[in-house]
Amino acid sequence: MxxxxxxxxxxxxxxxxxxxxxxxxxxxxxxxxxxxxxVNAASLAMPYLEPYLIKTMREARxxxxxxxxxxxLDLYCAQESAHYRQHRRFNDELKAASPEAVNACEAQLAxxxxxxxxxxxxxxxxxxxxxFESMALAIGHMLIEDREFLFGRADSAVASLVLWxxxxxxxxxxxxxxxxxxxxxxxxxxIVGLAYATAHILWRTRGGYHRLLKADGHWYNWRSRLALxxxxxxxxxxxxxxxxxxxVPGYHPRRVADPQWMQSWAALHLEDAGAPARxxxxxLREATPVALPA
Numbered sequence: 001m002x003x004x005x006x007x008x009x010x011x012x013x014x015x016x017x018x019x020x021x022x023x024x025x026x027x028x029x030x031x032x033x034x035x036x037x038x039v040n041a042a043s044l045a046m047p048y049l050e051p052y053l054i055k056t057m058r059e060a061r062x063x064x065x066x067x068x069x070x071x072x073l074d075l076y077c078a079q080e081s082a083h084y085r086q087h088r089r090f091n092d093e094l095k096a097a098s099p100e101a102v103n104a105c106e107a108q109l110a111x112x113x114x115x116x117x118x119x120x121x122x123x124x125x126x127x128x129x130x131x132f133e134s135m136a137l138a139i140g141h142m143l144i145e146d147r148e149f150l151f152g153r154a155d156s157a158v159a160s161l162v163l164w165x166x167x168x169x170x171x172x173x174x175x176x177x178x179x180x181x182x183x184x185x186x187x188x189x190x191i192v193g194l195a196y197a198t199a200h201i202l203w204r205t206r207g208g209y210h211r212l213l214k215a216d217g218h219w220y221n222w223r224s225r226l227a228l229x230x231x232x233x234x235x236x237x238x239x240x241x242x243x244x245x246x247x248v249p250g251y252h253p254r255r256v257a258d259p260q261w262m263q264s265w266a267a268l269h270l271e272d273a274g275a276p277a278r279x280x281x282x283x284l285r286e287a288t289p290v291a292l293p294a
Contacts, residue, residue: 016277025093029154034228041208046087052113076175101211127193138242140166173253
């Protein structure tokens with residue numbers, strides 16, 4: 001998997017058999033419950049955000065005259081469809097564990113993406129889609145770089161879900177960029193889309209983990225609040241420089257080199273389609289699956 005490889009050739013639609021445990025859904029990283037709830041809040045958006053992205057790309061499809069880009073768009077939609085379906089399964093476990101908080105978040109997210117998809121122009125929605133994917137590429141690199149701190153010894157299924165999702169975000173890193181450039185190409189609107197998508201998603205994620213941490217009691221514990229501040233500071237310190245490079249004139253996601261670990265992770269699927277769903281979180285330096293019982 002190299003940067004010179006064609007996008008369609010590097011994209012694979014995978015459906016790993018994740019096995020989520022309700023008892024560990026909220027605090028799937030027992031050592032970092034605050035990070036668990038940040039990720040949980042982001043996961044709640046996926047069954048609303050990703051169908052919106054798919055709808056936007058499908059509306060753009062008839063306007064694309066490049067057959068190769070059409071194939072890439074179709075693979076992109078297939079990957080995103082697999083993402084939101086797996087997140088919905090995980091979110092069902094979150095809802096069973098914290099129904100009031102999850103219901104409130106989901107109602108807000110459903111209204112947001114219905115409004116965007118219904119009342120905004122295709123140009124705006126393409127800019128939002130590209131803004132989200134640029135942010136997702138930056139987040140994917142940050143998560144992989146800091147995987148041992150963020151996911152070390154966490155629940156294998158949830159850690160695997162998040163890392164699987166962002167490996168595939170890196171795989172299709174340039175599809176929405178190329179679709180946006182093909183149809184609009186406005187640098188101004190690309191920056192508007194990045195700013196709007198980043199602010200919107202971070203704001204809704206903040207509201208989500210706020211509700212979830214209140215529901216589980218951690219919001220009222222000063223040690224937990226300090227831990228939350230620490231993990232957010234750590235994330236932003238690693239993420240902001242990656243977001244800043246998106247603003248540089250001439251930026252193209254194809255030029256962002258893939259992490260070496262991502263290549264090892266992708267090789268797992270070639271050997272065993274279920275292996276990416278059971279990463280050994282005590283051995284995250286390499287992409288290593290938990291062995292199945294003999």
